[in-house]
Amino acid sequence: MELDNWLRTYLAYLSDERRVSRNTVQSYLGDLSDMIGYLEKLGIDRSNELKAHHLTAYLNVLRQEGRSNATIARRTVSIRSFCKYLVLQRAVDYDPAILLEAPKAEKKPPRTVRASELDKLLEMPDTSEDIGLRDRAMLEVLYASGLRVSELVSLDVEHIRLDMGFLLCLGTGGRERMVPVGSAGTAWVSRYLEVARPRLARDDKRESALFLNHLGARLSRQGFWKTLKKYADQSGLVVTPHTLRHSFASHLLENGADIRAVQEMLGHVAPASTQAYLPTVKPKLMEIHERNHPRAGAKRID
Structure with missing residues (x-):
């Protein structure tokens, strides 16, 4: 042929x-x-x-x-x-495939983990050890804020405002945003800063990174991935850093958070990026509406 x-x-x-x-x-x-x-x-x-x-x-x-x-x-x-x-190669007189259209890729909703399962993951680190206390603080911050891993490991001590319960994040494109950390995240970071970080830093006052490795230097993205995988395996969950980010967004929306506020916290420039979470939360939103709206149970008109 x-x-x-x-x-x-x-x-x-x-x-x-x-x-x-x-x-x-x-x-x-x-x-x-x-x-x-x-x-x-x-x-x-x-x-x-x-x-x-x-x-x-x-x-x-x-x-x-x-x-x-x-x-x-x-x-x-x-x-x-x-x-x-x-x-x-001039094997054909014209391109027979010039009008072929590829089907649009199937967009699957982001994979999330239930809040009860994440509670199990968050409780895996041994907080009696310095590294375990660091890990608990990291996981709490990541789930509470929806940060990307690169944003998490880039945090400096000065970026955490414990008195306000916020952190300052430098996101993609150099855009800064303030993100709530929540009471649990604030408590664990405060304890980590008071107890574990000084020992991990080995009295090095020059290191500005919030989360340190066992050598006293800034924790890397790869280091965090290994840490998360260890606890995920121990808890029997399939969890990636982005799973935590997806779960953060979905859980907020499920409980009635404004989508624009979630967009701001995630650092999404385009609203469509945040709207990708809506298919996963629609049943929950319907339940909230039925339970709380005064006209939700009104009789239908024949």
């Missing part, structure tokens, strides 16, 4: 001239071999016989087979790239 020959030269072109990774080349090979196998069944084995409706029909077959949008989108990208190569 001529199309098989073109596929081989295309994959060599990707590997040798475009320096595409081996895994990506293998992905293109799988996608395009499947398409060419479909075309062969239609009796199409030459590039100049390839038409737009053949490609559309192939993608429709994938949909009928129940393939995911992500798979179909990837196949569409592979087909477009291959057809552009055929145009470049």
Whole structure:
């Protein structure tokens, strides 16, 4: 088949001239071999016989087979790239894939953890030890504030305003925001600053970082990830730093918080980023409305 020959030269072109990774080349090979196998069944084995409706029909077959949008989108990208190569090599008179549209990616709601499960996670550190006290304070702050890990480990001592129950966060793009820490977070950070941090700092007055590692230096992102994974494994939960951030937002919205206030606390520039949490909290919001709105139980009009 001529199309098989073109596929081989295309994959060599990707590997040798475009320096595409081996895994990506293998992905293109799988996608395009499947398409060419479909075309062969239609009796199409030459590039100049390839038409737009053949490609559309192939993608429709994938949909009928129940393939995911992500798979179909990837196949569409592979087909477009291959057809552009055929145009470049003048194997076709026009690009048959130019009007192909990839399906939109399926947006899954953020994964969250119930408040009762997070209570279990927060109680895992041994607070009789300096590192355990630090870990409890970190976890409390992360869940109470919804910070990103990079923002958490970037905090300095001066960024925590214990008397106000707030912290000052320097977010993406250099934007500053004030975020509540809450009474529990404030209490644990206060205890950490009084008891554990001075010993971890080893009397080094120059280190400004709030959360320190066992060497007395600023804790890294990787260090926090390892710490969280240890406690998640011990508690039997599947939790990442972003799970805590998602849970922070969802739990606030579930309990009636204003979405603009949550957007501000998360440091989202676009409202759409915060609105992604709404599908996870809609049932709870309906329950709150039914329980509290004076007209929620009114009789329907026939």
